[in-house]
Amino acid sequence: MSKSTTKKLSAAEQQELLQTLKARFDKNMKRHKGIAWNDVQAKLESGPAALRTLNEMEITGGEPDVVGFDKKAGEYIFFDCSAETPKGRRSICFDGEALAARKQHKPDDSAVEMAKAIGIEILSEEEYRQLQELGEFDLKTSSWIQTPAKIRKLGGALFCDRRYDTVFVYHNGADSYYGARGFRGSFRV
Template identity: 45%
Template sequence: MIEINQQEFLTTLQQRLTERHPEIDWTAVQTALLLDQQWEVLARMEATGGEVDLVNETDDTYVFFDCAEESPVDRRAVCYDEAALAARKNATSMEQLSNEIGAAVLTEEDYQFLQTLGDFDQKSQSWLATDPAFRQHGDALFGSKRHGRTFAYYNGVQSYYSNRGFRCKFTVNKG
């Protein structure tokens, strides 16, 4: 499991949120993060290269995504899921790593939204959560951005590339 220093992570996140979202009440965010140790999931996302950022707030939740410019380096060169891993004998899968982190993989809709916030995955690609009906055919979705356009496409779930990773999201309950 990933070793996490709570104070270092919270300081990093506070600096990031204060810089990028000055209107956000850091004390309220921190209070929510400390409830039920929700900060730990975000810290694991951060520790694996995610550069966690707040992308949405509702009355009841804060929604965080991986906002690293490229797909997180420590989560690349993985196949899609455990079934693909068993067939391919890779070192790990996106499914296994996202379960260890404790966060969900971005959906195609999440990924499209992320791309409205900036230019992500211009040199890398990110696996996207794929519905089981599509997955049963041996394929899964991935996304990237090229020439100012966001693309979602599919590839065999057993494939893995050094520049393809995945991005997570985590919703923090306010209390």
């Protein structure tokens, strides 16, 4: 996992990212009804750390987009909205503990550790289902989701996908990894 979240974006990189985010925002208005891009952009420009995180989401294939506004916290909510689980975050096990437990054929990273490095949260089951209300995602791939401590303590982890026009929640060993499984994240600013 690159540590580019610590790299400061140049003014040109910031403008390029904002243009990418605005184009996606404009193309997918049903994801964020009642939210104005100018308000989102003003919030993003007030904190360069947010742009670094969104840039990392973008370069790992997440295609982040605004999916809501938390009025109480005053925060815009971004989810990874790529059609399939982000390409730059696949073939990974669930967390660092699972990665350390693998004796052979270890993946390069884990979902939990990558999410921390990027500065995002792995989607919960509720958030994953909310995302699926906005479109059809993970028709060919799957995404790790937040896993209850009880399941994780027993060695398992949860993931979701969409098949047969239905969102399914499954379980697997936390140390498993597949080329078509990654994770989606959320970010608030």
